[in-house]
Amino acid sequence: MKVIACVAAGLVGALAAAAPVTAADISDGVVKIGVLTDMSGPYADNVGAGAFLAAQMAAEDFGGTVAGVPIEIIQADHQNKPDIGSAVANKWYDTEKVDAITEVVSSAVALSVQEISKAKNRTFLATGPGTPDLTGKACSPVGVHWAYDNYAYANVVAGAAVRRGLKEWYFMTADYSFGHTLEEAATRVVNKNGGKVLGSVRHPLNSTDMSSYLLQAQASGAQVIGIANAGSDMVNTVKQAQEFGLTSSGQSLAALLVNLPDIKSLGLSKAKGLILADSFYWDMNEETRTWSKRFMERSGGKAPGSLQAAVYGAVTHYLKAIKATGSDDAKAAVAKMRDIPIEDFYTKNATIRTDGRVMRDMYLFQVKTPEESKYDWDFYTLLETVPADQAFRPQAEGGCPIPAK
Template sequence: MKKKALVAALAALSVFGSARAEIAKGTVKIGVLTDMSGPYADNVGAGSVLAAQMAVEDFGGKAGGTPVEIVSADHQNKADVGLGVARRWYDTEGVDAITEVVSSGVALAVQQLTREKDKVFLATGPGTPDLTGKACSPNGVHWAYDNYALANVATAPLVKKGLKSWFFLTADYSFGQALEAEASKVVLANGGTVLGAARAPLNTPDFSSFLLQAQASKSQVVGLANAGADMMNSLKQANEFGLTAGGQSIAALLVNLPDIHGLGLANAKGLIFADSFYWDANDKTREWSKRFMARFKGKAPGSLQIAVYGAVTHYLKAIEAKKSESGSALVAEMKKLPINDVYTTNASIREDGRVIRDMYLLQVKDPSESKYPWDYYKILATVPGDQAFRPLKDGNCPLVGAAK
């Protein structure tokens, strides 16, 4: 009788353990792998780490009954450095998921490693559409913007306004090249022409030779296919070189709120661009942003920082629902759950891992229009996700239809 009772108890324990699939090591660990010291640090960096911490706190500190811990590291925008950190985190430090990873080159490497290790990758900062295209993964989700959406939402209106001829000043690595390529497609599809491009290395301090090429092209528009400090420096120097005074328009294809703060409204006024969030959009965004600002020296969150909050929150919801150690199983669960939070409403994760959410066409205010600190934008239009992002059929993701 005792033997039968013991067998029954062990069987019940086995079923219970299988159903709950508790995190065996007793902690859910999420790594924020980001740019802490380079050209994108203000747009992500410490603000992204804080956003991840806020997500855990707002979730109650646990997921599926297991405590949640946030760790962070600087990938220095180098694929080998980022991959080394990710491998160490996965192999020896018990990290279950990695988020942020603003550099596209680092992100593509981390996505592949994450698939090999059956962990979870929540890409919020990188722009390359390859993450949900040819390099898509059952373990990866692309959360915020991508280069296709930025170009589609921001470039087409300018071409349709009559700004037909374009020259690009491009960050010379995968992110910038992809952004230039996507914007060029939109320009050409709307009847415009691309006169050329000048490609500058990451973290270029002096853009004079590249701006001279843009000026000599006599294009109507100089498209800045770069970001962060590179975008800020190239825009400032374009103004100093008199490009706008000479009749050329400047289109910054990737702008984040900290960039505008660094530039100042006098330098950035009138810029039209696409983004996925504005802190002052409504009462809900303002309430969260003020909590963030109170802990971040009064700085308002940019879209890439609050995107980490949204991605981490949804991941924790999946753990609550699935309670699995398998990364691919958790991502599959994330795809089943609707997305509704302060960053994203009424959205979903597509088969290829792309979050389909609204994007916004924004314009930087004139200094005379700004009434209080961080009052920088006007929302010109809200573009539904199914119109903003690349159609599923065009991405060439190997996962699409694979299970059918």
């Protein structure tokens, strides 16, 4: 396993003299944040090196120090395996004195890291995983779920499709906790809006051959094939669905979780017309473009997806909380994160509930045709802004034992 460390540049001594608190309030004399992510698997394009870069940028933009001590960013690849992710988290917390873990795109890994973080009183900033259990039955006083969850994506996408008359659904689902919860959430939305689910088929993570699953979906006769997977699995599903003629025969594809790099992999000729939900788009306004162009200068020209930009936002807000409290104690830091409104290029006037859910607006986008796209990474047209309280599950319905305010 390769672990890369980067200490963001900064004049520690000069800034420490001006700090309102003392470095003695920070454990081990450093604020150390670990980016635990998929560096080589099906989600690597959506998080991976870009997530690590976003965390580095957040530390650098904060000045390289907080509360008079340096900020250190490290990373590791969990390979989408809960045992590997848990081993890294325990090692980081016990021997490398990591204060917070962020990203963790795999839902199964994230649930393990959430429990470890809670037991060891360390902060967990979940930006990539989709399972709503992180703010439900598995919620934590030291956990924050930042970017999205499966409930919100299914709510926005499936709701829009059913309202447009696409009422009969069949699901192709990644066979692990992320895919299961995404299918469950979308099924709830379809049924609530008067639609019907005809069935589903599940495939292993990181599948290259989707043919047998697509044939079952095609044979169902459903109007919509709901794609409850992500990353390279989603890309393979859409490509092979077109090769099998599903869309030309009248069936529609509803991809329930799409990230910007996925559209780049598909190409607009194959992705055109897809309706999707997301929490961020790099080209929405001048503020998002300014930050994204800085990211692109260091990423080889790759525009940031929402899960990469989310790492920057989560790390920045965590550092603001440490600056305000003068402590990296997890419970103190997360409590302060809830008190401070979230305001940056990614998120406007958002708050964090006591169950850890960041309450942000979500967006319904449609992928442009090649003719509509005017420049590289010009992929989306905004169809609708969905307020947070309409997109996300109400706290009372999640099963989190932490009382709401």
